[in-house]
Amino acid sequence: MTLLDARVVEHHDLERLPTRAVADTTVRRRQFPRGLERLAGVVLLFAIWELAARVGWLSPKVLAGPSTVLTAGVDMVRDGTLGTALWASVQRVFWGLGLGIPIGAALALVAGLSRTGDDMIDANVQMLRFVPIIGLQPLLILWIGIGETAKISLIVLGVAFPVYVNTYAAIRSLDPGHLQLADVVGLGRWSRIRRVILPGALPGFLVGVRMATAVAWLLLVFAEQINARSGLGYLMIRAQTFFQSDVIVVCLVVYAVLGLLSDGLVRLLERTLLRWQPGR
Amino acid sequence: MSAAVLARGVRRTFAGREVLRGLDVELADGDFVALLGRSGSGKSTFLRALAGLDRGVEGELLVPSRRSVVFQDARLLPWASVLDNVVLGLRRRDALAQGRAALAEVGLAGHEDDWPKTLSGGEAQRAALARALVREPQLLLLDEPFGALDALTRIRMHALVQQLCGRYHPAVLLVTHDVDEALLLADRVLVLSDGVISLDAPVDVPSPRLRADRQFIHLRSRLLAELGVDETAEGAHDPLVVRA
Numbered sequence: 432m433t434l435l436d437a438r439v440v441e442h443h444d445l446e447r448l449p450t451r452a453v454a455d456t457t458v459r460r461r462q463f464p465r466g467l468e469r470l471a472g473v474v475l476l477f478a479i480w481e482l483a484a485r486v487g488w489l490s491p492k493v494l495a496g497p498s499t500v501l502t503a504g505v506d507m508v509r510d511g512t513l514g515t516a517l518w519a520s521v522q523r524v525f526w527g528l529g530l531g532i533p534i535g536a537a538l539a540l541v542a543g544l545s546r547t548g549d550d551m552i553d554a555n556v557q558m559l560r561f562v563p564i565i566g567l568q569p570l571l572i573l574w575i576g577i578g579e580t581a582k583i584s585l586i587v588l589g590v591a592f593p594v595y596v597n598t599y600a601a602i603r604s605l606d607p608g609h610l611q612l613a614d615v616v617g618l619g620r621w622s623r624i625r626r627v628i629l630p631g632a633l634p635g636f637l638v639g640v641r642m643a644t645a646v647a648w649l650l651l652v653f654a655e656q657i658n659a660r661s662g663l664g665y666l667m668i669r670a671q672t673f674f675q676s677d678v679i680v681v682c683l684v685v686y687a688v689l690g691l692l693s694d695g696l697v698r699l700l701e702r703t704l705l706r707w708q709p710g711r
Numbered sequence: 712m713s714a715a716v717l718a719r720g721v722r723r724t725f726a727g728r729e730v731l732r733g734l735d736v737e738l739a740d741g742d743f744v745a746l747l748g749r750s751g752s753g754k755s756t757f758l759r760a761l762a763g764l765d766r767g768v769e770g771e772l773l774v775p776s777r778r779s780v781v782f783q784d785a786r787l788l789p790w791a792s793v794l795d796n797v798v799l800g801l802r803r804r805d806a807l808a809q810g811r812a813a814l815a816e817v818g819l820a821g822h823e824d825d826w827p828k829t830l831s832g833g834e835a836q837r838a839a840l841a842r843a844l845v846r847e848p849q850l851l852l853l854d855e856p857f858g859a860l861d862a863l864t865r866i867r868m869h870a871l872v873q874q875l876c877g878r879y880h881p882a883v884l885l886v887t888h889d890v891d892e893a894l895l896l897a898d899r900v901l902v903l904s905d906g907v908i909s910l911d912a913p914v915d916v917p918s919p920r921l922r923a924d925r926q927f928i929h930l931r932s933r934l935l936a937e938l939g940v941d942e943t944a945e946g947a948h949d950p951l952v953v954r955a
């Protein structure tokens with residue numbers, strides 16, 4: 432059945448817009464799901480990697496093959512080294528985020544809500560923002576030594592900045608119409624903050640949190656490789672001195688999985704908190 | 712009868728340009744006044760001043776404390792449900808019940824828990840009207856609240872606003888482009904041009920008001936002339952389509 436006569440289409444020089452095809456069950460070609468197709472490339476890479484390791488093109492000092500890495504991973508889980516290291520690392524990130532996010536958000540609120548706060552806080556933060564956080568490490572060590580506090584402090588600093596910057600920008604760019612509405616319906620200071628300013632700034636805050644989680648893992652690796660007695664970074668540095676490339680790869684994989692998990696967690700948070708946004 | 716609005720010598724300047732230049736307006740309790748004017752003549756600016764939203768305005772302004780505004784845009788908070796928007800800032804104990812009732816009155820029963828972004832333009836504007844009504848204002852400021860509505864909803868809204876004003880007797884200032892709308896609803900029409908009220912006329916059209924009424928036609932011509940629209944010119948009726 433033709434809905435639009437081909438002649439008509441030609442005559443008027445019309446453009447056919449893409450529409451959903453009517454479900455046609457008779458001539459359905461069997462297809463692999465797109466996700467499986469994409470996986471083929473990854474499988475191929477791993478196969479070549481494994482082959483290279485087996486044949487001896489890759490020395491285990493340079494890069495262990497996938498099967499060796501897997502065995503190393505299983506061994507590390509069995510003897511508890513991975514678990515202990517993971518727990519130490521996760522705790523540091525947890526404290527870093529747990530302190531850094533509230534600090535960044537609180538500073539942004541004070542700066543965004545009061546003129547004095549703005550004068551006192553924002554100019555300073557915007558200036559310090561351009562100091563590379565990693566460059567603060569020597570100073571931190573001078574101040575608080577090389578213990579747990581120093582590592583966590585570095586993460587806290589790195590986390591607080593993106594949270595502050597994004598939350599502050601969100602408060603500053605709130606819809607003036609919404610603030611006007613708050614005046615019209617006679618919201619008090621606290622209701623105004625709770626009903627209009629906080630929910631309006633929430634999307635920006637969450638963007639900051641997402642950036643902060645990425646930064647947190649990054650700084651964790653850095654801090655743990657400088658001087659640590661525990662954690663994933665410490666495992667990697669130790670493996671380096673013993674030429675255990677398999678252990679290093681195991682740690683990298685764990686880092687990647689952790690990053691992915693925490694990003695997924697923030698996305699989930701966004702989906703639940705920003706339900707009101709269209710397209711969620 | 713006591714006054715609901717006393718505005719004297721109202722001036723407003725934006726970047727050296729005087730939009731309002733010494734406006735004098737008085738509204739009595741229960742007055743329904745339409746404010747006409749060309750686009751950019753300062754109608755919304757004056758309305759913002761009356762709403763108490765403009766600190767940069769000069770002159771004398773006396774208004775009641777219970778005021779409601781319906782803006783040109785619906786201005787709903789996207790993160791609050793429709794019902795929460797309607798009762799926003801309302802401190803009465805039965806606020807939620809009142810809010811539901813107001814939503815039902817504007818034909819939005821069943822949309823209480825919707826997110827504002829899922830409403831159509833007309834529905835959003837009706838929710839904004841419900842938000843204004845539920846406060847039982849002494850002064851109701853309407854900034855082209857029917858502009859985005861379809862013809863049928865518009866008629867229903869006209870009836871609703873009239874019915875409501877009959878019940879609570881607020882003073883109403885309705886800003887509109889639409890001369891017919893002004894003549895159908897208002898007791899008095901004001902024309903704002905060049906920053907002052909250039910015309911202030913009562914609407915002496917017997918109710919029910921009909922567009923075919925002789926007085927209606929007469930006043931309509933006068934207002935159009937004041938607004939600088941040449942009625943005889945071709946297409947003069949286009950921007951002032953008879954909506955009902």
Ligand SMILES: Nc1ncnc2c1ncn2[C@@H]1O[C@H](COP(=O)(O)OP(=O)(O)OP(=O)(O)O)[C@@H](O)[C@H]1O
Nearest residue numbers: 725726730748749750751752753754755756757888
């Ligand atoms: N906040 C502002 N800053 C600068 N200029 C402004 C501001 N608000 C209004 N104006 C100017 O004042 C004039 C009047 O604006 P206003 O919004 O009151 O017009 P209006 O009569 O409501 O027009 P319309 O019918 O199109 O809504 C316009 O020229 C506008 O550019």
Ligand SMILES: [Mg+2]
Nearest residue numbers: 754755783854
């Ligand atoms: Mg306007």
